[in-house]
Each structure stands twice: as C-alpha cells, then as structure tokens.
Amino acid sequence: MIERLFPDKEVDKVESIGLKDLMDQGIKGVIIDIDNTISEWKLDPTENVAAWLEMLKSNGIKICLVSNNRRIRAEKLSRKLEVHAIYSAFKPRRKAFISAITLMGIKASETAVVGDQIFTDIYGGNRLNMFTIYVRPIADRDHWFVKIKRPFEKYVLAKFRVRDFEQKERRLMWKVSSGERKLKKH
Ligand SMILES: [Mg+2]
Numbered sequence: 654m655i656e657r658l659f660p661d662k663e664v665d666k667v668e669s670i671g672l673k674d675l676m677d678q679g680i681k682g683v684i685i686d687i688d689n690t691i692s693e694w695k696l697d698p699t700e701n702v703a704a705w706l707e708m709l710k711s712n713g714i715k716i717c718l719v720s721n722n723r724r725i726r727a728e729k730l731s732r733k734l735e736v737h738a739i740y741s742a743f744k745p746r747r748k749a750f751i752s753a754i755t756l757m758g759i760k761a762s763e764t765a766v767v768g769d770q771i772f773t774d775i776y777g778g779n780r781l782n783m784f785t786i787y788v789r790p791i792a793d794r795d796h797w798f799v800k801i802k803r804p805f806e807k808y809v810l811a812k813f814r815v816r817d818f819e820q821k822e823r824r825l826m827w828k829v830s831s832g833e834r835k836l837k838k839h
Contacts, residue, residue, distance in 0.1 A: 658772070661784050662785075663810075664789075666788060683716055684753045684766045694794045719742045719744065721742050721743060764781075769790040
C-alpha cells in the first residue's frame with residue numbers, strides 16, 4: 654500500500670519544524686538523517702541548521718543522527734553538533750531506528766523521523782509507527798544510488814500531496830459546516 658510510504662508531515666527545510674509541532678505529537682526525541690536533510694552532500698550544516706538543533710536540545714528534545722553514510726561523516730558531525738549518531742544504518746531496516754531510540758531512552762511512539770528520502774527515512778520510520786517528517790532535499794546533488802530513486806519518490810509525493818490537500822479541504826468544510834469557522838469572502 655502506497656500509504657506506507659506517506660510521511661505524516663512535509664516541510665521545506667528542517668528549520669521549519671517548530672518545537673510546538675513536535676510537542677503537539679508528544680515527541681521526546683528526533684531521528685535525523687544527514688545528507689540533504691541537515692546538510693548538503695559532503696558539506697557541514699549551515700549555522701541556521703545548527704541553531705535549530707540547539708533550540709531543540711535546549712528544550713529537552715533528544716537528537717540522534719541516523720545515516721546510511723559512513724562512519725567518518727557521521728562521527729565528525731556527531732562531535733561538531735554534540736548529538737548521538739549512528740552510521741551505516743541500512744535504512745529502512747529497523748535495526749538502526751531501534752538503536753537510536755535505545756540511545757535516546759525513548760519509545761518509538763515518542764519519536765519523530767526527519768529525512769529527505771521516502772524509501773529509507775520515511776518508510777523506515779513508518780514501519781515502527783514513528784511520526785515521520787519529509788524534508789525537501791537541500792540540493793540536487795546526490796549519490797547515484799539515491800538519484801535513481803528520485804523519480805519514484807516524486808510519484809509517491811504527488812499522491813501524498815493530493816491526499817493531504819483533500820484531507821485539509823474536508824477539515825475546513827467540516828469547520829465551516831459546524832460553524833467553527835467562516836469562509837473568507839474575496
Ligand atoms: Mg538523505
């Protein structure tokens with residue numbers, strides 16, 4: 654079923670994920686992908702991203718980077734950003750996600766997964782019933798193995814956006830019909 658690939662939420666960049674978005678879902682910790690989610694491939698995260706991570710940490714949200722990339726990349730960022738990190742994760746396999754929540758000392762239901770890939774980050778998080786947030790990739794530059802998957806992701810995202818739009822429309826119509834909200838007059 655294609656719904657297994659749908660994220661719970663979509664954002665343009667990680668900094669758009671507010672503390673309240675996580676609090677409202679009862680989230681205590683976040684599993685975050687590295688490449689094209691918090692930084693461009695082979696580069697370090699920007700100051701804005703680092704500040705966003707600090708904001709979450711200072712509000713008690715636990716962070717664990719989980720990457721399919723190699724040790725050297727994950728460990729360097731783990732030291733720099735002072736967060737947990739798991740490398741060679743083989744997402745969407747469950748093992749690394751479970752290791753991450755064990756490190757953070759939280760339950761799957763208290764965990765959000767943030768990533769730019771549908772078939773690894775989002776599907777992997779959904780398999781464990783975590784709250785999944787899709788982030789649009791920071792740049793076009795990708796490993797060739799990621800690149801070949803992008804057209805299939807586009808298809809899934811198009812389906813997701815249609816469903817998301819319809820759900821929001823239905824909710825709005827319900828609010829209008831129940832008198833909770835008035836439609837704007839143009
Ligand atoms: Mg990625």
